[in-house]
Amino acid sequence: MRMFAAGFALLVALVAAQPLAAHDITKGDLVISAPWSRATPAGAEVAAGYLVITNKGLSADRLVSLSTEISGQPEVHEMSNEGGVMKMRALKDGLAIPAGATVKLQPAGYHLMLMKLKKPLVAGQHYKATLIFEKAGPVEVDFEVRAMGAGQQKGHTGHNH
Amino acid sequence: MSRSIRTLAVLAAFAAGALALTAGIFAFGPSEQTRPSSVGGPFQLVDQNGKTVTDADFRGKPFLVFFGFTHCPDICPTTLFEVSEVFNRLGPDAEKVSAIFITVDPERDTPEKLKLYLSSFHPRISGLSGTNEQIEAVKKAYYVYAKRVPLEGGGYTMDHTAIVYLMDKNGKFIAPFNLKRDADAAAADLRKRL
Ligand SMILES: [Cu+2]
Numbered sequence: 001m002r003m004f005a006a007g008f009a010l011l012v013a014l015v016a017a018q019p020l021a022a023h024d025i026t027k028g029d030l031v032i033s034a035p036w037s038r039a040t041p042a043g044a045e046v047a048a049g050y051l052v053i054t055n056k057g058l059s060a061d062r063l064v065s066l067s068t069e070i071s072g073q074p075e076v077h078e079m080s081n082e083g084g085v086m087k088m089r090a091l092k093d094g095l096a097i098p099a100g101a102t103v104k105l106q107p108a109g110y111h112l113m114l115m116k117l118k119k120p121l122v123a124g125q126h127y128k129a130t131l132i133f134e135k136a137g138p139v140e141v142d143f144e145v146r147a148m149g150a151g152q153q154k155g156h157t158g159h160n161h
Numbered sequence: 162m163s164r165s166i167r168t169l170a171v172l173a174a175f176a177a178g179a180l181a182l183t184a185g186i187f188a189f190g191p192s193e194q195t196r197p198s199s200v201g202g203p204f205q206l207v208d209q210n211g212k213t214v215t216d217a218d219f220r221g222k223p224f225l226v227f228f229g230f231t232h233c234p235d236i237c238p239t240t241l242f243e244v245s246e247v248f249n250r251l252g253p254d255a256e257k258v259s260a261i262f263i264t265v266d267p268e269r270d271t272p273e274k275l276k277l278y279l280s281s282f283h284p285r286i287s288g289l290s291g292t293n294e295q296i297e298a299v300k301k302a303y304y305v306y307a308k309r310v311p312l313e314g315g316g317y318t319m320d321h322t323a324i325v326y327l328m329d330k331n332g333k334f335i336a337p338f339n340l341k342r343d344a345d346a347a348a349a350d351l352r353k354r355l
Pocket residue numbers: 077078088089111112113234
């Protein structure tokens with residue numbers, strides 16, 4: 001009985017630890033980490049997805065496209081601020097992930113642009129997207145939706161983790 | 162795109178940059194009360210309840226003005242969120258200020274659309290739309306550059322000036338308002354203008 005209880009406790013501990021271990025995804029030479037999105041305002045028809053991609057290999061790869069059931073038109077975008085003017089463009093040739101490099105998709109920079117959003121993103125929920133890489137192929141990624149103020153680069157609003 | 166339109170676009174982008182720069186210099190100037198101001202001015206637009214509003218409706222209290230559109234994935238909802246946070250920190254004093262979010266995309270951002278979108282943010286934020294002519298006029302008054310850019314996969318996005326303008330009780334431009342700081346600090350700054 002005691003053995004059984006100990007075994008059960010171990011099992012519970014293993015199950016509880018699972019989500020943490022599932023954060024990083026390795027596919028070929030690529031390691032994908034910290035996929036997230038911000039919650040969307042009411043009626044929003046677009047959202048953005050963010051993540052970090054590290055290429056541990058010796059040859060460059062490229063994020064070519066993506067698909068997700070929550071968006072009718074998902075694209076890989078770049079955002080820039082030119083003299084106070086915000087500009088957003090689709091990356092026609094995808095996003096290069098050079099050998100040995102870590103590329104961050106983050107607010108005000110590269111992002112997954114989820115247009116024709118099919119349902120609002122609510123903090124605490126998750127959604128899945130399949131990223132297509134030129135060499136590593138398709139990778140299914142689970143995105144965590146965080147509060148609207150999450151990920152700001154200043155002091156204590158939002159919570160980065 | 163014709164050459165003259167392209168030249169205009171470049172000029173407008175330059176003007177927006179120059180404005181940001183000048184506004185930045187003003188912000189650090191020693192006597193902001195006495196400096197000249199040409200940003201802002203009269204406008205007539207439609208609010209999220211379908212009511213015609215003018216600049217006069219916002220006078221009597223300091224107010225923030227910024228431009229954007231609801232098909233914006235990042236900067237616009239973030240700015241609305243940050244302004245909401247600052248207003249929350251003001252508590253009851255939030256009644257003594259207001260904020261105006263003006264769409265640069267009146268075709269998609271109808272009053273109904275803006276009403277729904279703004280329900281996610283602080284109630285002291287108004288969302289203004291209007292005819293193309295009305296939007297062009299207010300953009301000009303605030304030296305705002307905005308341009309529709311088609312996306313290869315269909316649809317379009319808007320390049321746009323992302324400055325938040327702080328206006329005084331009389332509708333005169335004070336300075337660009339910095340939201341990239343702690344919300345309490347921004348709220349304290351705003352409180353000084355009441
Ligand atoms: Cu985008």
